[in-house]
Amino acid sequence: MFGFFKKTGPGTLVAAAFIGPGTVTVCTLAGVGFGYALLWAMALSVTATVVLQEMAARIGIITGMGLAEVIKAQLRHRFLKIPVIVLVFSAVVIGNAAYEAGNLSGASLGMAGVFPEELIRFYPLLTGMVAFVLLYAGSYKVLERCMTVMVLVMSLSFICAAVMTGPDMGEVLQGLFIPQVPEGSILTIIGLIGTTVVPYNLFLHASLVRERWSGAGDLKAARKDTLLFVLLGGLVSTAIIITAAGNGLTGVENVMDMAKGLEPVYGRFAVYFIGTGLFAAGITSSITAPLAAAYVANGCFGWNASLKDTRFRLVWMIVIGTGVLFASAGFNPIELILFAQVANGILLPVVALFLWWAVNRTGVLGRYKNTLVQNLLSGGIILVTVILGIRSILKVLGWGE
Template identity: 60%
Template sequence: MFKKVGPGVLVAAAFIGPGTVTACTLAGVEFGYALLWAMLLSVISTIILQEMSARLGIVTQKGLAAVIKQELKTPWVRNTVITIVLSAIVIGNTAYEAGNIGGASLGLEAIFGERFIPFYPWVVGFSAFVLLYIGDYKVLEKVLVSLVLVMSLSFLLTAIITKPDILAVLKGVFVPSVPKESILTIIALVGTTVVPYNLFLHASLVSEKWKSPNDLKAVKKDTYISIAVGGLVSMSIIIAATTIQSGEVKSVMDLAKGLEPLYGNAAKYFMGIGLFAAGITSSITAPLAAAYVANSCFGWNVGMNHIKFKMVWMVIVVIGVVFMSLGIKPIEIIKFAQIANGILLPVIAIFLLWVVNRVAVMGNYKNTVLQNILGSGIIILAILLGAKSIFKVIGIF
């Protein structure tokens, strides 16, 4: 099984973090099954963009940042783009790392209780540190695949025990509706699934596993299945959350507490294990993506075991742990990260679409007309949603 799976699982692990769990929980609590279609749209968009990124990575054997840097010939344009990318990815992932570690810590709290709360961030941080320090892609892949399986089963079982109305679920998935005051929740669902740093992570990781365009069929299969499973997990969280009354959910773990009167302690443990797995997988992939981007932007061209590569993810992990252990909530940094990602996604999607259409880069593996139409549609959607999210953060809406 492990020989067949690839970086797609790591991408799925990256987008199903505590932020996704929170957004999906609130979507289910506030709007029932009505926004399941938004998750389906997000998953389809993610598959389209990640397939382009993976294809670029396997054909060029380079990361996305390295290809963009190579293809932008005008120095000031190249330097501006690389600065924006580096700032948004590294600083943004540092902010999100605290949330990832916090989410995994909540999962541990649900499983083991409140007695060891001060130690949980350090346990999560140390676990992520050790796995990244090993510097072996195959080991990292196996650990993350295992955690994703645990997370998937946890959330799927939590959804199943709520005994959902299948017809209502199908209607929510295939009949789009926009309930009153749901637009920001839709933005949150799309924003936590279509993640800019995953485009960099995927392009870099495929070259760790596959070395030839002959493997493109395996790459596509890995991408489609992994991200579809990730979408199924996200939908399961929305479905599970529909059983909770609106006023009862103030944090993610309130979802488990709300299920306890009906299903006993089992739901708490399913949620706790799932949330821990979601947090720790994102705690590994966010620093890893930042290190790959820095590697490409600075032209280091070093492997996972090089000290420069390790220093980038070490700094991000340590800052995340310190923020959580001191109870610091990096609100302003997270606001910056949201604004940066709102700008970054359409910008990166445009550059991605541009480079995968260049014969000099992709040869016979460049985009088809259909892929360009779909990619352009996603870019337009990203621009609209990015503008909305930026306006939300700065207080216009």
């Protein structure tokens, strides 16, 4: 067990970031609304995540800089650099401040499923305090170990819940390998991609690999770490869809409705499994979202700050504080979370294009830049995200299906 902990790296935080309340919510809605039909979209999302996160990690290891710093350094024209840096800062730092409300709300829902529901108004503050303490400690190793434990807890929780439903494996395999787009499912598909291929994770990963590794000799270890934990995260997301599809619900007002749907057959254990998993998902994302925002601000402003730097801490404090404020204000958590995931799906093509541009520049990666095969694979993924993003905008405007 201790050997496993020694081999883990930033992949644990990447998985912890994308298996948040948004993942639980969107996967639940996918399972309840469309059964196993959208499992292929999750498989596509996991593949895309592995490819894009590997590129982000490669940039961090080879250049010794974060993605925001690389973009800033490579954009030499002032009239192009300033708008791009403003866009990146706004999308990640300001966006994560709003996204944090969904993380804290999700963790609170999980706590309410296990602990007294009457105290739910205090749970966002309690969750925010836990995130504050872990980030204020300013130790990358502490964060990594805590995230590893929480990822394993949520994995066990949701996989056990999926097994409880006794799914038809033939239908599961059909959903995984035969793409279907049921009527009214396009925004859910975009949500599944947006909650898995998280734009801010690309910035977070490029920055975190510098805390763990340095130099081209560590690329193999970084790739293994990325593959292991992204696949584990994908397994968790798949388990949530299977659980939601197999519990017989026709609608959900609250993520914990999924647990309540299983309770008549499997007893209180179902609520404990899903409640614990949802809390773990919420608390991990409540830590990684502010951390990513601080790293992006660090790169955009050229601070070169450490985890204990006052400016670095101030950014994540603002993100957590904003999240606690909105999560405690009585907004519907499921609406906050779903909105954030669709927004992520629209933002992803923009961030992915910047990443693709950077990873193909000889001045950035030298001989470690993308190969033809890597470009074909990543280019296809980005093209899909662009098409889905456009369809999402048309759908919101009422011009889509």
